Amino acid sequence: MTAAPSPLHIALSLAAHGVPPLPLRAGKVPFGNCPACAKNACGGRPNMKSAGPCLCPDVCHAWAAATTDTRILTSPAWEAAWRRAVAVAYHPGGAGVTVVDLDTPNAVAWARETLPATRTVPTTRGEHWIYRGVMRSANAVRPGVDVKSLMQYARWLGPGTGRMTALSPAVRALVVKEDTNPAPAGLASSSVPARAPWSRSVATGCRHTERYVRTGLERGLTLVSARTESGAGSQAFGVARFLAAQHAQCPGPCALDVIGEEIVAAAVAVGVPEDYARRAVTNGLNTGRGAAA
Numbered sequence: 379m380t381a382a383p384s385p386l387h388i389a390l391s392l393a394a395h396g397v398p399p400l401p402l403r404a405g406k407v408p409f410g411n412c413p414a415c416a417k418n419a420c421g422g423r424p425n426m427k428s429a430g431p432c433l434c435p436d437v438c439h440a441w442a443a444a445t446t447d448t449r450i451l452t453s454p455a456w457e458a459a460w461r462r463a464v465a466v467a468y469h470p471g472g473a474g475v476t477v478v479d480l481d482t483p484n485a486v487a488w489a490r491e492t493l494p495a496t497r498t499v500p501t502t503r504g505e506h507w508i509y510r511g512v513m514r515s516a517n518a519v520r521p522g523v524d525v526k527s528l529m530q531y532a533r534w535l536g537p538g539t540g541r542m543t544a545l546s547p548a549v550r551a552l553v554v555k556e557d558t559n560p561a562p563a564g565l566a567s568s569s570v571p572a573r574a575p576w577s578r579s580v581a582t583g584c585r586h587t588e589r590y591v592r593t594g595l596e597r598g599l600t601l602v603s604a605r606t607e608s609g610a611g612s613q614a615f616g617v618a619r620f621l622a623a624q625h626a627q628c629p630g631p632c633a634l635d636v637i638g639e640e641i642v643a644a645a646v647a648v649g650v651p652e653d654y655a656r657r658a659v660t661n662g663l664n665t666g667r668g669a670a671a
């Protein structure tokens with residue numbers, strides 16, 4: 379009867395319903411960043427986890443580019459992308475929803491037994507279950523199950539069927555569980571050998587005063603120590619990233635590894651296994667250095 383609507387046509391109709399779309403290129407993945415935004419050199423967009431100043435007119439930063447602004451969706455840079463697009467995606471968090479992406483028939487069967495009924499959309503091998511409300515995203519929360527909401531994109535495969543219900547504790551628990559402090563393996567992992575605290579004498583290339591660094595570190599350690607039930611690993615990552623970014627303009631060395639050890643020790647003290655804490659802190663330090671560079 380009628381030709382299939384173009385990606386831009388779908389996008390404009392989504393935007394009109396408050397759903398921020400983005401184009402997907404061959405391979406059904408987001409378009410790569412433009413040269414100015416390559417490897418996040420621009421610092422990232424204001425809505426990203428570490429908010430940056432990027433107002434690049436291109437289709438950059440994957441989900442973070444998704445918008446309901448029709449002037450942007452129809453701008454020359456985006457028009458060019460829509461013409462090459464093979465599919466349309468959207469930012470579920472920006473639309474106020476959460477997508478439980480069930481990638482296999484087994485995952486769908488599990489959801490039917492476990493999760494509250496809601497609107498469903500058929501996918502190639504499984505189903506998207508769409509809930510009202512937003513939450514943190516996480517991949518592989520179970521075999522074949524991803525949770526896509528904030529800071530993620532999902533394929534747009536049509537409006538689906540069924541009445542959309544609100545996010546329930548059962549769905550939220552899929553991700554919260556992952557963020558709970560893993561139980562320490564035993565007493566042996568519950569303490570990290572004390573090391574020398576950060577001081578100017580080890581940080582010979584640091585621009586900051588000892589007082590500035592210690593105050594920031596103490597605040598960060600307090601945040602980690604407060605996470606006695608859950609999230610201490612994530613908090614350690616966030617604190618490490620924040621503190622490392624403070625030294626992006628220092629000639630160095632700033633002895634960030636010493637700062638990192640103190641964060642690891644604080645996380646281990648509230649039950650995070652040492653290797654897990656160390657990984658979180660190392661990633662945080664590296665991200666912080668990179669983000670502000």
Ligand SMILES: [Zn+2]
Binds near residue numbers: 411438
């Ligand atoms: Zn760009």
Ligand SMILES: [Zn+2]
Binds near residue numbers: 420422
């Ligand atoms: Zn950018």
Ligand SMILES: [Zn+2]
Binds near residue numbers: 583584585586625628
């Ligand atoms: Zn420094």
